[in-house]
Amino acid sequence: MTEDRLSRIFAALADPTRRDMVARLAVGDATVGELAEPYDVSIQAVSKHVKVLATAGLVSQSKDAQRRPCHLEAEVFDLMTKWIERYRHQAQERYERLDAVLAEMRGDAQPTSLVPPPIAHQGAAS
Amino acid sequence: MTEDRLSRIFAALADPTRRDMVARLAVGDATVGELAEPYDVSIQAVSKHVKVLATAGLVSQSKDAQRRPCHLEAEVFDLMTKWIERYRHQAQERYERLDAVLAEMRGDAQPTSLVPPPIAHQGAAS
DNA sequence: TCCATCTTCAACAATATGGTTGACAACGGG
């Protein structure tokens, strides 16, 4: 279920330490130990954070001897962006429609039907 | 601190019910009672959810007699998008650089500078 | 005024989260 996936992604990013790790991994892959260096917590705690990120699909781990290099899975960002953009556009459209109604109430427009334009997509702005 | 703000936003959206409410509010403002209708939980629980969304800055509430109409604050999405896009682009650039290096190893490109773009971060991997 | 409606507050229970320490599996260098 995509719902669950989104929940796990957002929950993973709700922690500042984990967001920081994502920032670090955007620069380049890193082992768990390397990820742990900046922080004042046990390596087990960092391992847990990585697990949360991996479960959310934000990070994948490979094997290099004892090391587990972590790799940022950038495609997940697309999923988030899609979710966000959907509602942003929807809310924005709503404002534009409200503006139209207000304009009509002021009497400066020709009487357009009050039925909202069925599909006015983003491009129409300006 | 923006850090805290982001944490609150992501945490708020980690809950499917709250994401659902955001979807509902993208269509138009709604009172707490209206928001509660689709769900099989107490109105107090819904009130709490709204509070979480409001604390995160995703929702604002006004007053209409006993009602508290909820309004989606779309600007917050910009903050999220900014955060996401930053790391997505960073990761993407990294891939492009990797591609360049691989191309060079194959010997098909002129030697581009290997100096990475000026994004400084704390403990770069060795 | 009295009352029904809408919402929030307070206290509680169950569960999830993030940290700790200790043990141990896996691996490569001497």
Next chain:
DNA sequence: CCCGTTGTCAACCATATTGTTGAAGATGGA
């Protein structure tokens, strides 16, 4: 073959989250 390094697993503790119920504040209608 040992042994140090790297990372995960397990058990545990403190706190946060999410739901419940009961009470109460605020408001407009009869």
